[in-house]
Amino acid sequence: MSSPFCFTTLVLSYVLIAFVVVIVPTLGTGSTRLPTTSSLEMEAEALLRTGWWDGYVNRTSEHCNWPGISCNEAGRVIQIYSTRLAVSGSISPEIGALSSLLCLDLPHNALVGELPPSLGKFTLLEKLDLSGNSINGSIPLDWGNMKRLKQLDLSNNQIRGPIPPTLANLTNLKMLNLSKNQIIGPVPSTLGNLTNLELLDLSFNQITGAIPREIGNLKNLSELKLSKNKLNGSIPLSIFNLSRLSLFYLDSNLLEGPLPQEMENLKALSFLDLSSNKLIGPIPSQIGNCSVLEGLYLSNNHITGSIPFEVFTCPHHTLDLSHNFIEGEIPHHFHNDLYLNDLDLSHNNLTGMIPESFWFLETLNLSYNSLEGPIPEYLSYKFSSDSFWGNKYLCGNLPDFSPCPSKSSNKLKIVEIILPVLFFLAFMALGVLLFLRSRAKDNIPEPNVTKNGDLFSILNFDGRIAFEDIIEATNDFDIRYCIGTGGYGSVYRAQLPSGKIVALKKLHRKEAEVLAFDKSFKNEAKILSEIRYKNIVKLHGFCLHNRCMFLIYEYMARGSLFCVLAYDNEAMELDWIKRVKIIKDTACALSYLHHDCHPPIVHRDISSNNILLNSNLEACVSDFGTARLIDPDSSNQTMLVGTYGYIAPELAYTMVVTEKCDVYSFGVLALETLMGKHPCELLVSLSASFSKNIMLSDILDPRLSLPSDRRVAKDIVFAATVAFACLRSNPKFRPTMKCASQEFRSRKRPVADRLQAISLLQLKEHDLYMDDEAKIQSQKSGEIVELHASSST
Numbered sequence: 001m002s003s004p005f006c007f008t009t010l011v012l013s014y015v016l017i018a019f020v021v022v023i024v025p026t027l028g029t030g031s032t033r034l035p036t037t038s039s040l041e042m043e044a045e046a047l048l049r050t051g052w053w054d055g056y057v058n059r060t061s062e063h064c065n066w067p068g069i070s071c072n073e074a075g076r077v078i079q080i081y082s083t084r085l086a087v088s089g090s091i092s093p094e095i096g097a098l099s100s101l102l103c104l105d106l107p108h109n110a111l112v113g114e115l116p117p118s119l120g121k122f123t124l125l126e127k128l129d130l131s132g133n134s135i136n137g138s139i140p141l142d143w144g145n146m147k148r149l150k151q152l153d154l155s156n157n158q159i160r161g162p163i164p165p166t167l168a169n170l171t172n173l174k175m176l177n178l179s180k181n182q183i184i185g186p187v188p189s190t191l192g193n194l195t196n197l198e199l200l201d202l203s204f205n206q207i208t209g210a211i212p213r214e215i216g217n218l219k220n221l222s223e224l225k226l227s228k229n230k231l232n233g234s235i236p237l238s239i240f241n242l243s244r245l246s247l248f249y250l251d252s253n254l255l256e257g258p259l260p261q262e263m264e265n266l267k268a269l270s271f272l273d274l275s276s277n278k279l280i281g282p283i284p285s286q287i288g289n290c291s292v293l294e295g296l297y298l299s300n301n302h303i304t305g306s307i308p309f310e311v312f313t314c315p316h317h318t319l320d321l322s323h324n325f326i327e328g329e330i331p332h333h334f335h336n337d338l339y340l341n342d343l344d345l346s347h348n349n350l351t352g353m354i355p356e357s358f359w360f361l362e363t364l365n366l367s368y369n370s371l372e373g374p375i376p377e378y379l380s381y382k383f384s385s386d387s388f389w390g391n392k393y394l395c396g397n398l399p400d401f402s403p404c405p406s407k408s409s410n411k412l413k414i415v416e417i418i419l420p421v422l423f424f425l426a427f428m429a430l431g432v433l434l435f436l437r438s439r440a441k442d443n444i445p446e447p448n449v450t451k452n453g454d455l456f457s458i459l460n461f462d463g464r465i466a467f468e469d470i471i472e473a474t475n476d477f478d479i480r481y482c483i484g485t486g487g488y489g490s491v492y493r494a495q496l497p498s499g500k501i502v503a504l505k506k507l508h509r510k511e512a513e514v515l516a517f518d519k520s521f522k523n524e525a526k527i528l529s530e531i532r533y534k535n536i537v538k539l540h541g542f543c544l545h546n547r548c549m550f551l552i553y554e555y556m557a558r559g560s561l562f563c564v565l566a567y568d569n570e571a572m573e574l575d576w577i578k579r580v581k582i583i584k585d586t587a588c589a590l591s592y593l594h595h596d597c598h599p600p601i602v603h604r605d606i607s608s609n610n611i612l613l614n615s616n617l618e619a620c621v622s623d624f625g626t627a628r629l630i631d632p633d634s635s636n637q638t639m640l641v642g643t644y645g646y647i648a649p650e651l652a653y654t655m656v657v658t659e660k661c662d663v664y665s666f667g668v669l670a671l672e673t674l675m676g677k678h679p680c681e682l683l684v685s686l687s688a689s690f691s692k693n694i695m696l697s698d699i700l701d702p703r704l705s706l707p708s709d710r711r712v713a714k715d716i717v718f719a720a721t722v723a724f725a726c727l728r729s730n731p732k733f734r735p736t737m738k739c740a741s742q743e744f745r746s747r748k749r750p751v752a753d754r755l756q757a758i759s760l761l762q763l764k765e766h767d768l769y770m771d772d773e774a775k776i777q778s779q780k781s782g783e784i785v786e787l788h789a790s791s792s793t
Contacts, residue, residue, distance in 0.1 A: 046097040076100035093118040108132035117142040129153040144169040153177040168193045180204040192217040203227040213238045228252040240265045251275040264289035273297040288313040299323050318342040374404045384534035503553040535589040537622040556612035580715045582619040583670045584744040589621040591741040594659045606665035607643040660731035667726030676701030694760045713755040721763045
């Protein structure tokens with residue numbers, strides 16, 4: 001009996017001891033797996049000291065409910081994000097107390113100051129995004145301790161100094177973006193240790209030295225962007241073993257050496273940009289093995305040799321080989337005519353004839369080569385003269401080109417027979433012409449620029465047309481011939497005696513009351529009439545008469561974009577491809593006016609009424625009745641002009657016209673083209689409604705179905721992105737039209753999301769490249785760029 005009792009007593013004693021030793025201490029301190037109340041208070045205090053949550057009550061039980069905060073079940077802060085939080089000021093070192101933080105996501109805010117080393121304490125952090133702020137200083141060495149980090153994005157700041165070697169410790173990194181900063185020094189070879197990297201973007205910095213061959217160790221890399229630095233040396237061959245590489249940008253550096261044949265190993269390559277370097281030698285034929293290559297940019301190098309046929313076997317959308325020393329003939333047969341859209345072979349030494357296989361192209365530039373023979377007739381209708389300029393042996397049915405000679409077999413005999421006769425007739429005609437001219441000079445006084453004088457000039461057109469012909473063609477500007485009216489005059493359709501149809505814009509005489517106006521008008525009209533660009537309506541001439549003054553324009557059969565969008569049947573003819581092309585062509589035309597004309601020309605009245613469409617529904621910018629030649633040294637102060645709903649907001653109070661006024665108007669026009677109507681209500685509500693997450697698909701023209709083609713969807717998204725960038729309220733932060741047109745031509749911005757999943761907030765925050773001056777101003781001010789409606793809408 002005593003033995004079982006003793007055994008039971010012994011067991012109970014052990015249980016009691018275990019309870020005292022193990023359980024009792026936990027009653028006072030809580031579970032070791034739960035944070036203490038004091039640690040939660042420390043986290044709340046750290047958040048309050050940042051100043052980002054001023055106005056919230058200092059109670060630890062509520063900090064997990066603050067905007068931009070996510071906590072785990074234990075109440076620890078694991079995520080800080082700025083979707084609902086406007087963050088400004090510097091990053092407080094106190095934030096290092098958040099030891100459980102997994103994600104710090106604060107892009108496109110107004111953060112300033114230096115990067116705190118205390119962030120290196122975030123040993124659990126997986127995502128750190130501080131892009132699009134005004135942070136300066138250098139990257140701390142201590143950041144190499146964040147060994148679980150998968151995404152590091154510091155782009156679009158003012159970060160200086162070299163890339164610290166300790167970043168090589170972040171072996172879990174999948175994305176490293178340090179672009180658009182002021183980083184100096186070389187690319188550390190130790191970055192080759194980051195074998196999980198999928199994206200490496202160091203572009204738009206001041207990085208020097210050679211590209212380390214260790215970059216070839218990054219076997220998972222799909223995007224490598226080192227553009228616009230000062231890199232030298234040759235391209236390491238090890239890079240061409242990156243079988244997953246899709247986007248490869250090395251443009252605008254100082255790279256030398258030949259184009260490697262090993263580029264054929266890049267089987268996943270879709271965009272390759274090696275432009276604006278010092279590369280030499282021929283284009284390797286092996287590039288034809290890059291079977292998914294969509295964009296190839298090799299312009300502004302020292303490439304020699306001929307164009308290998310294999311180049312055209314890739315499914316290019318864009319091929320730019322311009323400004324090199326390429327020789328030989330253009331290959332005459334293509335296998336990718338369903339893909340290639342844009343081809344630029346200008347400024348080379350190409351010879352031979354233009355192939356017959358270019359009918360499928362959207363843009364073509366063969367200027368400044370040594371091509372010869374006829375310009376194919378269908379190309380004469382599709383492209384303007386500037387696509388072929390600088391080839392003195394070309395002929396065809398285009399202005400500034402001689403007509404092609406007859407191919408008759410008896411041509412030589414005919415010339416031998418009639419040549420002496422022609423010489424005789426020419427001599428006689430010359431004598432008669434000189435006689436008539438001498439009499440004309442005696443009888444007709446010099447044109448006098450006065451209020452009572454007549455001045456009539458048709459430039460680069462049929463000089464035989466006289467003022468009376470114009471009056472007769474319009475029955476003295478009868479209302480029956482009027483096809484449109486505006487604030488500066490009325491437009492008439494006139495058929496000249498030659499059968500040519502032109503558009504006449506009869507201007508009001510209000511400005512002509514100024515004595516010097518006629519001379520100024522004449523000088524401006526002559527300069528404008530010399531403009532020859534395929535997407536600008538040609539100004540053939542002008543007339544100053546004591547009865548009226550008018551401009552003579554090329555006639556556009558389909559009328560204005562405004563009228564086409566106003567009628568359902570015509571609007572549905574403008575499918576998404578045509579609409580994006582209208583936006584792109586308008587951007588290129590404005591870029592030409594702003595950056596390729598001397599002096600630059602500001603249109604001042606870009607609207608859907610002034611975008612005219614030809615019979616193929618291709619866009620041309622029209623109406624230079626309000627344009628003025630802008631002197632860069634002048635103040636450009638003027639009266640408020642333009643169409644309400646398109647006027648840039650700053651013009652209402654500065655009264656100073658700049659190219660950025662046209663940029664804003666273009667942004668409105670681009671949205672109108674995509675929406676099918678003027679975006680007045682959207683512009684008014686955008687600044688207040690971005691938080692409501694309006695989707696892009698909700699504002700597109702409902703008369704057209706959403707595109708099923710992913711390429712078309714990408715183009716729509718990009719066009720909308722450019723539009724929102726152009727609508728930034730501060731003109732300094734808008735891109736130039738040159739930048740916008742280059743973005744359209746580059747086609748370098750793949751869109752990962754489906755069209756239906758993209759919000760206007762995403763488009764507004766998208767980082768469209770600005771010129772250097774705008775970027776510097778943005779960084780200095782730390783301003784958050786916001787979109788506001790024009791006060792004129």
